[in-house]
Structures are given as structure tokens and as C-alpha cells.
Amino acid sequence: MLIRIKKPSDVKSSEITPKEAVLNRRAFMAAAAASGAALLPAIAGPALAGTRLENVKKTPWGEAEMPATLDAITSHNNFYEFGTGKTDPKANAHTLKPKPWAIEIAGHAEKTGSFDLDQIIRPHQLEERIYRMRCVEAWSMVIPWVGVPLGDVLKRFNPTSKAKFVAFETLVDVKQMPAQGSPGLPWPYVEGLRIDEAMHPLTLLAVGIHGEVMPNQNGAPVRLVVPWKYGFKGIKSIVKISFVEKQPLATWNIQAPGEYGFYSNVNPNRSHPRWSQAKERRITGEGGIKALFAPRAETLIHNGYAEEVASLYQGMDLMKYY
Numbered sequence: 001m002l003i004r005i006k007k008p009s010d011v012k013s014s015e016i017t018p019k020e021a022v023l024n025r026r027a028f029m030a031a032a033a034a035s036g037a038a039l040l041p042a043i044a045g046p047a048l049a050g051t052r053l054e055n056v057k058k059t060p061w062g063e064a065e066m067p068a069t070l071d072a073i074t075s076h077n078n079f080y081e082f083g084t085g086k087t088d089p090k091a092n093a094h095t096l097k098p099k100p101w102a103i104e105i106a107g108h109a110e111k112t113g114s115f116d117l118d119q120i121i122r123p124h125q126l127e128e129r130i131y132r133m134r135c136v137e138a139w140s141m142v143i144p145w146v147g148v149p150l151g152d153v154l155k156r157f158n159p160t161s162k163a164k165f166v167a168f169e170t171l172v173d174v175k176q177m178p179a180q181g182s183p184g185l186p187w188p189y190v191e192g193l194r195i196d197e198a199m200h201p202l203t204l205l206a207v208g209i210h211g212e213v214m215p216n217q218n219g220a221p222v223r224l225v226v227p228w229k230y231g232f233k234g235i236k237s238i239v240k241i242s243f244v245e246k247q248p249l250a251t252w253n254i255q256a257p258g259e260y261g262f263y264s265n266v267n268p269n270r271s272h273p274r275w276s277q278a279k280e281r282r283i284t285g286e287g288g289i290k291a292l293f294a295p296r297a298e299t300l301i302h303n304g305y306a307e308e309v310a311s312l313y314q315g316m317d318l319m320k321y322y
């Protein structure tokens, strides 16, 4: 079965419930005024960074943690489509146009096709989850994500028994992502998870940070969040999700297979060939956003989420499957 993207004229106002009004009224009115059109709420929301997300359920995840400031989270990034430097995404990601945004669902599932992001996200309750995040470059941040569990989304497409892995792709558009025009990584940026990792309740499709629409430099409008894996698994600005039978390619694994494996689980016992992974620098936003100035902390196996995820890897040699 194929679900088609509804045209704005197809959306009846009776289909739009208050619960679905994700963006606040002020932002909607401003957008409608700016466009000069009487837009319907379901299609009106500009995915503008800084817009507050509504109906976000607080969860106990990370409630004891102190999240990094929004300034820190949006100023020290990796997003090679906008340059390789940590400050490049903030400087350059304004060219990304996160609305409207379509995602193609492909592969071994009963329902496939192209969907507007609203159709993917809106049927679900938005949740805030405060997660510890760990980059392979040994810096870390605590980030209050807003999103929905990826597994709940994937189940709606009825994956078949052939769906052993899930593959993800980022947008390719050199006009929106200028660094795709210079030599660097092969595009699109791709990532993958085993189906049980994708279905794990910790895994999120995130659409916001600190209660606001996802900033462009963090992967607007929608990105993956897998808190027990190194940051590069968290693919940004996703345009395609495929249910596949074989282990999919992952950008850093293609680029340097000796340095980055498919699993990429945070593991203080397995050093990167060029540096130790035993410790990390925790960027909080207090006292500067540079990793160099951040306090050092011990890195924990599975980034501290072993209780939740260690069973996924029972019997696997994690030094071999890194």
C-alpha cells in the first residue's frame, strides 16, 4: 500500500486536532502573514529554529543531568555538509531549507512511499529526553532532545521479516549544503542500525532541542539519536529510511574501516587507533564551548546505558564488533 503526500487542499480542517498543533499559534500566524496565504495548521508550521514545540511530554530520562546550554549545543557541531570545522555548521547551515520536508520510506515493509515529515511525526506524542551524547572525538554533551521513539514510527510501516537492518540517508543538495561541492566525504551521508537497535525504546527521531524546533546545524528538521553509540551514528537531515536485509553502509565505516566500525558502540576499553576512548571532555557551556576547556570525565561502557542496551549484544565480542 502506498500512502501519498496530501496536498494542502486535501487536508480537511476536521482532520486537524489541537493535539496535532505542534507549532504555537503565534509562529503560525506569523508564517501565514509572511506568506500572505491562509495556510492550514497542518501545513503551516515553518520548521524555524527558535520556534517552540508544543505538547511535549517530559520524561524521566536524564532528569538528574544538567543539560548543556543551547548556545553550546548549537555552536560546537559536526555536520560535514557545511564544512569540517566545529564552528562551520553554525556559520553555514542557514542555507538549509527544512520546510517542507519529505522522507522516502523504502524496502521491506508493507507501506512505502514518500511522506511529508508531518505525516511521519504528528501521529506520535512528542517527548523530551535528556540524553548523554558522546562524540568519537572524545567530547560529550548532555542534550535535551525533543522527538519520538523511532521504533513507534517504523512499526506503522509494517516492516516484513526481511527487514533485518534500517538504512538512513541525508539530503544531497549542493545549493542547500555547500560543502557537498568540495572534496570530502562521499555523499549522501549514510548510516544504519540493526533492526533491534532501531526498535529499541531509547532510539529517537528527534525534531527539537531545549523545547525548540531543531536548529539547522543540529540536523533540521529531523535526525537520528542513538545515545549509546558515538555521535556519528546520529545522522542529520534525513530524507530516506529503508528497511534492508543486509548490513547497510555507514559513512565513517566506508571512509576509515579500521577506525570506525558499523556498531560504533561507546566503549572505553576499545581505543580508537589514534587516541584513547577511556575519557571524555564534557562540554556544558559553562566556561567556554571549546572541548579543550571542558572538564574531563570517565567514559562509560555503552555511554552509561548498559542496563538498557547490553542485552542487544549478548555473546558478541565488542572488541571485534566495534
Ligand SMILES: Nc1nc2c(c(=O)[nH]1)N[C@H]1C(S)=C(S)[C@@H](COP(=O)(O)O)O[C@H]1N2
Pocket: 073, 076, 077, 078, 079, 080, 081, 134, 135, 136, 170, 189, 217, 218, 219, 230, 231, 232, 233, 234, 235, 236, 237
Ligand atoms: N549528515 C550528517 N550527519 C551527521 C554528521 C555529518 O557530518 N553529516 N556528523 C555526525 C557526528 S560525527 C556527530 S558527533 C553528530 C553531532 O551532532 P550535533 O552537532 O547535533 O552535536 O552528528 C552526526 N551526524
Ligand SMILES: [Mo]
Pocket: 078, 135, 136, 137, 230, 231, 232
Ligand atoms: Mo562525532
